[in-house]
Amino acid sequence: MGSSQAFSRPARLLKLGSWIIAIAFAIFLNMLGSLVIRDLMYAPRGGPPDAAQFSDVATSQLDAQVRDLQLQRNALNDRIENTRIAHDRAGKLYVSASRRPISTLRA
Structure with a gap:
């Protein structure tokens, strides 16, 4: 070799x-x-x-949270609407009061 x-x-x-x-x-x-x-x-x-067999518990909990949040959102939307109505009324009263002569306001 x-x-x-x-x-x-x-x-x-x-x-x-x-x-x-x-x-x-x-x-x-x-x-x-x-x-x-x-x-x-x-x-x-x-x-x-x-995947569905692992998400049953989590899905029901999340659905409950979604329902609660929707109820809260609806309540807040009602409060917003009431506040807008009150704001519009106050604005109209202010405008009508500012157009009156001062002598009629004191009486």
Whole structure:
């Protein structure tokens, strides 16, 4: 064996070992993927979990909060409307009072 060899013996063993590890890892990943896909068929209700089964409690709580907030909004809208009516009345009274002569206001 001369110096014309491309790889020395330890380098060839290292290359061979790297290939063996790569092939073993590929087989492992392939088997793991097939196990995951197979287990999806045995999941409850015949498939992957549905988001609705986790959101039932949260949805009812949020619906209750939405109802409460809508009631508060309606109450505040009523107060705003009453305040606008009172403001318009006060403005009309002010305008009518400012148009009267001062002598009639004192009497």
